[in-house]
Amino acid sequence: MPYEKSLYQPEREEKREHAVTLTDRKELKLTGVLDVDSFDTEEFLLKTSLGYLMVRGHNLHMxxxxxxxxLLTIQGKIYSFDYIDESKQQPAKGFFSKLLK
Known part of the structure; x- marks a missing residue:
């Protein structure tokens, strides 16, 4: 599908305040969401004003x-949410990485 310039909204790229509110591990409210890259009932990948955010859980839905x-609200059983920092690659900290030192 060719890129359609009329669909692109550059105002989304502006810096927005980003906040995360988790209530009883059942509801996650987010501000500063620029785009929802992918989602299913187990995982959401979100682009926020502070980088990519991965939300994992069970029976998740918007x-x-x-x-x-x-603004975005996710409901379901929230297990974790992690920011993905592409600029820093963290070394492996598993059993085999310690064994091979």
Whole structure:
């Protein structure tokens, strides 16, 4: 599919305040969401104003999504959420990495 310039919204790239609120591990409210790259019932990959955010859980679903305002609410059983820092590659810390030192 060719890139359509009319669909691109550069105002989404502006720095937005980013906040994460987790309530009872059942509801995750986010601000500063620029895009939802992928999602299913186990995992969400989000582009936020502070980098990529991976949300993992069980029976996850979107309750509210407003990308123009950067708001997203995810419901389900939240196991973890991690920021993916592409600039820093962390060394392996598993059993085999310690064994091979």
């Amino acid at each position: 309750k509210n999504l407003n990308v123009d305002e950067g």
